[in-house]
Amino acid sequence: MVALAQQIRPLQSTRRVLAAAGLLTSIVWWGVGLQNSLHEERELAEHITSAQNDLQTRATKSAQAAQAVDEGGRLGDLLAAGAPKIVTDALTAELTALARQTGVRRVAIQMALPAEEGGLKRYPVVVDFEADSAAALAFVRQAETGPHPARLRTVRFQATDATATQFEVQASLDYFGVDLP
Numbered sequence: 001m002v003a004l005a006q007q008i009r010p011l012q013s014t015r016r017v018l019a020a021a022g023l024l025t026s027i028v029w030w031g032v033g034l035q036n037s038l039h040e041e042r043e044l045a046e047h048i049t050s051a052q053n054d055l056q057t058r059a060t061k062s063a064q065a066a067q068a069v070d071e072g073g074r075l076g077d078l079l080a081a082g083a084p085k086i087v088t089d090a091l092t093a094e095l096t097a098l099a100r101q102t103g104v105r106r107v108a109i110q111m112a113l114p115a116e117e118g119g120l121k122r123y124p125v126v127v128d129f130e131a132d133s134a135a136a137l138a139f140v141r142q143a144e145t146g147p148h149p150a151r152l153r154t155v156r157f158q159a160t161d162a163t164a165t166q167f168e169v170q171a172s173l174d175y176f177g178v179d180l181p
Contacts, residue, residue: 088123091148091175095127098146102139104131104169123175125150128168130160136169143173150175 092109099107108128114121131139136157144152150173158168 098142099129099139103135104129104139106130120176125173127171130168132165136167140171148175
């Protein structure tokens with residue numbers, strides 16, 4: 001019996017060592033798991049902070065875009081309110097009267113359909129006429145700076161006589177304004 005008790009003692013010591021090793025292993029694995037959990041928690045907190053910052057940035061940009069749209073609409077309204085009112089028949093009559101006034105002959109006015117451009121309408125006009133150089137230049141200058149300011153796109157002069165005193169002229173102008181309601 002004594003021999004059996006002596007054989008059991010080392011087994012009991014081994015059992016205690018194995019229990020301590022198991023406990024130590026459990027504590028190490030718990031520490032590693034705790035460390036991983038803390039790391040994941042920090043990453044999640046950083047992700048949440050980043051998402052909140054991104055949301056705030058997007059909200060600010062959205063508010064700025066809404067302000068820009070409102071400001072653009074307000075400026076468009078101001079531009080339209082101050083823009084010249086275009087009546088195509090009146091514009092044709094003004095150019096015809098200007099032609100008589102400056103001494104040009106055989107006036108032909110062609111108006112194309114207006115096109116939207118930056119909140120205004122662009123009215124392309126081509127004026128064909130005959131005149132001497134002084135009358136032609138006076139007509140083109142006054143047509144460009146007259147009651148309805150225009151942008152002169154092109155002017156083409158072609159002499160009709162051997163002395164180059166009379167010309168056939170084609171002037172392309174763009175008038176800008178808004179339609180009358």
